[in-house]
Amino acid sequence: MSNEQIVSEVESLNKEYRYLNEVSIQESSAKGKLSGVCVSVKDCIVVKDMQSRAGSRVLTGYSPVFDATVIQKVREQGGTIIGKTSQDEFGFGSFNTNVGLGLNIPLNPFDKTRCCGGSSGGAAGLTQKAGFHHIALSESTGGSIVCPAAFCGVYGLCPTYGLVSRYGLMDYANSLDKIGPMAKKVEDVALMLEVIAGYDEKDSTSVKHEKEEYSSFVGKDISGMKIGVIKESLGEGVDPQIASTIQEKIAVLESKGATVEEVSLPLNNSYSLAAYYLIAMCETSTNLSKYCGMRYGKHESLEGSFNEYFSGVRSEHFSAEAKRRIIIGTFARMSGFRDAYYIKALKVRTKLIEEYKKTFESYDVLISPTMPVIAPTFSEIGQMSPLDHYRMDILTVGPNLAGLPHMNIPAGFSKDMPVGLMVIGNHFDEGKLLQIGKVLE
Amino acid sequence: MQITPEIVKKVASVARLKLTEKEVKEFTPQLSEILDAFSKIDEVDTKSTKMSIQPVELRNALREDIPGECLSVEDALKNTEHKKDHYFKGPKVIE
Numbered sequence: 001m002s003n004e005q006i007v008s009e010v011e012s013l014n015k016e017y018r019y020l021n022e023v024s025i026q027e028s029s030a031k032g033k034l035s036g037v038c039v040s041v042k043d044c045i046v047v048k049d050m051q052s053r054a055g056s057r058v059l060t061g062y063s064p065v066f067d068a069t070v071i072q073k074v075r076e077q078g079g080t081i082i083g084k085t086s087q088d089e090f091g092f093g094s095f096n097t098n099v100g101l102g103l104n105i106p107l108n109p110f111d112k113t114r115c116c117g118g119s120s121g122g123a124a125g126l127t128q129k130a131g132f133h134h135i136a137l138s139e140s141t142g143g144s145i146v147c148p149a150a151f152c153g154v155y156g157l158c159p160t161y162g163l164v165s166r167y168g169l170m171d172y173a174n175s176l177d178k179i180g181p182m183a184k185k186v187e188d189v190a191l192m193l194e195v196i197a198g199y200d201e202k203d204s205t206s207v208k209h210e211k212e213e214y215s216s217f218v219g220k221d222i223s224g225m226k227i228g229v230i231k232e233s234l235g236e237g238v239d240p241q242i243a244s245t246i247q248e249k250i251a252v253l254e255s256k257g258a259t260v261e262e263v264s265l266p267l268n269n270s271y272s273l274a275a276y277y278l279i280a281m282c283e284t285s286t287n288l289s290k291y292c293g294m295r296y297g298k299h300e301s302l303e304g305s306f307n308e309y310f311s312g313v314r315s316e317h318f319s320a321e322a323k324r325r326i327i328i329g330t331f332a333r334m335s336g337f338r339d340a341y342y343i344k345a346l347k348v349r350t351k352l353i354e355e356y357k358k359t360f361e362s363y364d365v366l367i368s369p370t371m372p373v374i375a376p377t378f379s380e381i382g383q384m385s386p387l388d389h390y391r392m393d394i395l396t397v398g399p400n401l402a403g404l405p406h407m408n409i410p411a412g413f414s415k416d417m418p419v420g421l422m423v424i425g426n427h428f429d430e431g432k433l434l435q436i437g438k439v440l441e
Numbered sequence: 442m443q444i445t446p447e448i449v450k451k452v453a454s455v456a457r458l459k460l461t462e463k464e465v466k467e468f469t470p471q472l473s474e475i476l477d478a479f480s481k482i483d484e485v486d487t488k489s490t491k492m493s494i495q496p497v498e499l500r501n502a503l504r505e506d507i508p509g510e511c512l513s514v515e516d517a518l519k520n521t522e523h524k525k526d527h528y529f530k531g532p533k534v535i536e
Contacts, residue, residue: 061520062520063519063520065512065516065517065519065520066512066516160497161495161496161497162495162497162499175494175495175496176496201502201504204499204502205495205499205502206502207497207499267485270481270484271481271482271484271485274478274479274480274481274482275482277475277479278479278482285456289456289457292457294521294523294529294531295517295520295521295529296520296521297520299521299522299523302523302530302531302532303532304532304533305532305533305534306531306532306533306534307457308532309531309532310457310532311454311457311458311459312459314457314458315458315459315460318458320464320467323453323458323460323464323468324468324471324472326456326458327449327452327453327456327458327468327472328472328475328476330452330455330456331448331452331472331476332476332479334452334455340480340483341476341479343492344482344483344485344487345479345482346492346493346494347485347487347490347491347492347493348482348485348487348490349492349493349496350487350490350491350492350493351485351487351490353493353496385471385474386471386475387471387474387475387478390475401496402496403495403496403497404496427497
């Protein structure tokens, strides 16, 4: 396909489904693993000379002067960048409906009255609909890769925290953010992970982990693998049709020689949501302080004192959800409340990580549905309170809080909408997720 | 925790946000509900538990103190509308 044909397809898809905030082609002259592959980039990952807004109006006009490390790696392997995909503002959402002021909400590829999921909704929708060879670079803080991948019926892998460099990623919450791939085929997920994984001295949280050939795990036998099915994830509050679809897939894994048992994660089931949101909001309330109309993005005329000027720009250009999260995060870090909320959440996080680590002493991977429901309609979403929105992440926040790799695997359909199965691995066990993904293809 | 409109306004001002009355009215009950739900973590016994600031164990990452390439002044100022003589120009700090 020529560049003109790709642009024309992307633009016509965009007109109908609104998957990208920016359509712009940047080719690479290098030859490598991604030659001939189109790569879309979530808006929060910076691409040199391509407007990068993290889905927020406060960054209107921001044209980065450098590439994120993952972008540099994609270019070195010959990938063609095709644009910036839609997301909830800075990643603040599970449905991609919390887009920044003036930006478009993407529509589900299977039913335009439903959402794509969030926050990497544009990446997932485009991955499902693109007729050309495409891999998306997406990002997860609390489930933003697997949730939209589940709602749009594609593969999405969120790697171990620190495996992929965050240099050039606009922070939502530093201790939680991870960049990962989305694709229609397991092979492509493995391929992109191979390209982007690796230590980077520009990211102080990057981990020195031995280089792995992720593609070699695709197609590898799973017999003897020990699988734990998370008991709490298939009970109350989960769409019964989703639960039965997951059960069918579990039977497939057993038939391929895996041992399957039920496991319980009571602490994660009860406390991961609160601990996750407190930590994420505390971190984001400091990260977003840099957006103040001084160095990039939206500016206003320099009037009034610095407090008045900064407050004016921020109040005008952040959406309601960004303001809510900044306020809660600031409150939870304030003197008098810090110990009860922020510090407590960090201690609870330790307990939640310990619970997972103990479980992984007996199991290779854990399985649950990715989301408890199919993609909701926009009118259903309109009826939800902010807390109802947060509760949708009940199954995905745990692995994110613990920095564990997890992947969405398309598992079937309920009411003609995709159902996703989530497989969670121990730190740096991405290979096992890819093995399971291929067996269930 | 009972959140009042005054608390919302105070915290917003600390975070350099100026809320409209409509926003204060909308956020106050929402924040109360959210913080109440989050208080659930009180139930967990963490008396002898350390904090996890990161999900995986990380060591201090220090590099050799050798000068490297850095952003040019031109690039650093490329995205600002407010600059003067190779500097960012900010709002007044002292009235």
